[in-house]
Structure formats: structure tokens, C-alpha cells
Amino acid sequence: xxxxxxxxxxxxxxxxxxxxxxxxxxxxxxxxxxxxxxxxxxxxxxxxxxxxxxxxxxxxxxxxxxxxxxxxxxxxxxxxxxxxxxxxxxxxxxxxxxxxxxxxxxxxxxxxxxxxxxxxxxxxxxxxxxxxxxxxxxxxxxxxxxxxxxxxxxxxxxxxxxxxxxxxxxxxxxxxxxxxxxxxxxxxxxxxxxxxxxxxxxxxxxxxxxxxxxxxxxxxxxxxxxxxxxxxxxxxxxxxxxxxxxxxxxxxxxxxxxxxxxxxxxxxxxxxxxxxxxxxxxxxxxxxxxxxx
Numbered sequence: 001x002x003x004x005x006x007x008x009x010x011x012x013x014x015x016x017x018x019x020x021x022x023x024x025x026x027x028x029x030x031x032x033x034x035x036x037x038x039x040x041x042x043x044x045x046x047x048x049x050x051x052x053x054x055x056x057x058x059x060x061x062x063x064x065x066x067x068x069x070x071x072x073x074x075x076x077x078x079x080x081x082x083x084x085x086x087x088x089x090x091x092x093x094x095x096x097x098x099x100x101x102x103x104x105x106x107x108x109x110x111x112x113x114x115x116x117x118x119x120x121x122x123x124x125x126x127x128x129x130x131x132x133x134x135x136x137x138x139x140x141x142x143x144x145x146x147x148x149x150x151x152x153x154x155x156x157x158x159x160x161x162x163x164x165x166x167x168x169x170x171x172x173x174x175x176x177x178x179x180x181x182x183x184x185x186x187x188x189x190x191x192x193x194x195x196x197x198x199x200x201x202x203x204x205x206x207x208x209x210x211x212x213x214x215x216x217x218x219x220x221x222x223x224x225x226x227x228x229x230x231x232x233x234x235x236x237x238x239x240x241x242x243x244x245x246x247x248x249x250x251x252x253x254x255x256x257x258x259x260x261x262x263x264x265x266x267x268x269x270x271x272x273x274x275x276x277x278x279x280x281x282x283x284x285x286x287x288x289x290x291x292x293x
Contacts, residue, residue, distance in 0.1 A: 003082045007053040008040035008122070009065060009090040010129060011097075012171050013107075014139040020171065021107040022129065024116055028103040036116040038087065038125075039102070049086045060102070063095030068168045072128055076121035083121050091170045110134060140291060141174045143220040144249075145234055149179030149209035151263050152226040152271060154189040156249060158197055158205045159272075160279045167283070172292055175205075178212040180225075180233035185209050192268040200272065212237050217245065224249050224282070227258035250274065252281035 011023040025039045041056035043049055050067040057065045068089035076083045099105055106116065110133040113126050142160065146153035157177040164173050179185070187209050197204050217223060217238035223246050225231045231248055235241050250256050259274040260267070286292045 001077070001082050002080075003084055005043045005084045006040055006086075007043055007049045007056065008038040008085055008087045009053050009057055009067070010038055010071060010087060010125075011057075011065065011090045011092060012133075013092065014171055015107065015109070018139045019109050020133045021109050022113075022133070023097065024106050024108055025099070025102040026104040026116075027119070028099075028101055032119050034103070034117075035119040037119045037122045040085075043086075050088070053088060053090065057090070058095075060100055061095065062098040062100065064093040065090040066093050066165065066168075066170070071132070072125060074121050074124055076124065078120070085121055087125055089168075091165075091168075139172055139174050140222070140286070141220045142176070143212070143216055143223045144175070144177040144226075145180060145212055145223060145230055146177075146226045147179060147181055147230065147233075147261060148184035148187075148263065149177055149207075149211075150184045150187050150190045151193050151261060151268075152259055152275065153177035153179070154205070154207050155193045155197065155268075155272065156224070156226070156275045156279060157207065158189075158193075158202055159275050160282070161205050162202045163279055163283060169292060176220075177207060178210050178216065180212060180230055180237065182211050185211060190263065192262055192266070196268040196272050214238055217241075217243075221245065222247060222282075227261070249278035249282065252285045253277050254281075 012020055015021050024036050027033055027035050027037055039057060039060055040053055043052040053067050054065060057063055071087045071089060074085040110130055113130055144153040144156040154177050157175055161175050164170055189204060189207060194204050214237060223234055225234050225248055231246060234246050249259060259271060262268045262271040
């Protein structure tokens with residue numbers, strides 16, 4: 001019997017309630033038209049499974065993904081061929097999941113996995129996914145804050161986002177940044193921040209400066225400032241810190257202290273080193289307290 005090797009992406013994120021959800025598509029062609037499956041396709045002779053999956057999702061859904069861990073390899077006998085399907089966790093990097101070949105798509109919670117009619121091979125993976133989803137933590141919401149939201153907080157937002165992507169933890173986080181003042185509202189990251197991040201190979205997260213609001217205190221789990229003045233202003237905006245959510249970034253390191261504003265010092269190298277140390281310390285704090293693995 002002929003064997004066909006394919007790959008499938010179990011694309012995951014979280015919904016507005018912080019619940020983990022996965023992306024399912026309904027096939028729009030062929031003998032199995034109308035059945036539900038995980039998007040993907042055939043592995044070409046010169047491709048690794050991961051390379052094939054990135055290409056297939058770009059072609060099928062006009063979306064760039066980051067391929068994570070292998071969940072399982074499904075071996076299934078259809079009437080006329082044997083299917084060998086490598087199934088990987090995946091996260092969206094960019095794109096809007098445009099349906100070019102599928103009839104429909106749905107985001108499914110753990111409880112909704114049985115609400116669609118899966119194709120025979122795909123359904124063999126459902127119980128494993130159900131178990132894995134039950135152990136996924138709620139999304140942690142982080143707000144990085146500085147005076148103008150163009151230098152330090154945007155750098156911290158990009159650095160933390162990069163570290164999380166490298167650790168394959170993107171679905172566990174929502175990261176943003178804001179200012180305590182209105183001086184730079186609407187402006188993008190400072191050219192010094194952009195230049196430093198490019199120098200060290202960290203993608204700059206697109207952002208326009210906004211001011212922190214009282215609602216941000218209710219929404220975010222951690223509101224992280226860069227210096228003592230930020231903390232005072234953040235606490236004033238929030239009307240206090242009764243839930244103990246406000247921190248300085250270097251609080252998560254052994255030396256603590258303030259991160260100097262490079263808008264004044266011009267030293268973006270020093271700011272980057274402080275931000276990197278603080279972000280790594282913050283992730284270590286989350287691991288030590290059991291908030292991430």
C-alpha cells in the first residue's frame with residue numbers, strides 16, 4: 001500500500017477568557033470534503049517536516065507560523081493508501097488565517113473538540129490534545145511601562161516577546177507597553193531602541209505610544225515599570241496597588257534598582273543590558289513560582 005507523508009499544524013492560542021483554543025478547518029475538496037481536520041499537507045522530498053508545515057500554512061491560510069514540539073505521528077490506513085502524519089503544535093507569527101482551500105474554520109476549546117466531525121486520521125489525535133489542553137495555563141498579561149513608551153518599555157516589550165518565542169511559550173502570554181505621560185502618544189519606538197534591537201537580532205514589536213489607564217490595572221497581571229518615578233506615576237494612575245501587581249523590572253534581579261532612560265543618557269547599550277537582565281529575571285520568577293513551565 002502506498003504511504004503518503006504529511007504534516008499537520010495544531011495552531012493554538014487563548015480566547016478572551018484565557019482558555020486555550022485550537023484551530024480546526026473543514027475540508028473543501030476531494031473524497032473527504034466536509035470533514036474537519038488540522039491544516040497542513042504533503043512533505044516534499046527536499047523538506048523537513050517543519051519546513052513543509054510552514055510552507056503549507058502559508059499557502060493554505062496566508063499565515064506565518066512558528067512550529068513547536070511534535071505532539072505525535074499518526075499512522076492510519078485509509079482504503080487506498082497509508083497516511084503517516086506528523087502533528088506539531090504551532091503558533092501564529094503573522095497573518096489572519098485566510099481560508100483559501102477550506103470551506104470553514106473554527107477555534108475550539110477543550111470542551112468543544114467533539115463538536116465537529118473529524119476525519120478518521122485526525123480524530124485519533126483528539127484525546128491527546130484534550131489532555132494537553134487541560135494542562136495549559138491561563139494567559140499571563142504583561143504591561144511594560146516607562147515615561148514616554150518609546151524607549152525602555154518598547155525595548156522591554158520586544159525583548160520579552162523574543163525570549164518567550166524562543167521558549168515556545170507565546171500562547172501563554174499577552175505582552176504590551178504603555179507610558180505614564182502623554183508626551184509621545186502616537187509615536188513609534190525611538191530610533192535608538194530600534195537600532196539596538198536590530199543590532200542584537202531581536203525583532204521590533206510594532207507599537208505606537210499609548211498612556212496607561214486605570215482599566216489597565218484591572219486587566220493586566222503584571223504592570224512593570226523601569227524606574228521609581230514610573231512606579232509612583234503608575235500607582236497614581238491605578239489609584240493604588242491593592243492587588244500588588246506593580247513592579248520595577250530590575251526587582252526580578254539580584255541587584256534591583258532603576259533602568260536609566262536612554263532618551264536622556266543616550267546609552268542604549270546599557271539600557272538593553274538592564275532590560276535583558278530584567279526580562280530573564282522575570283521569566284525565572286514565573287518559573288520559580290510555577291506560573292510557567
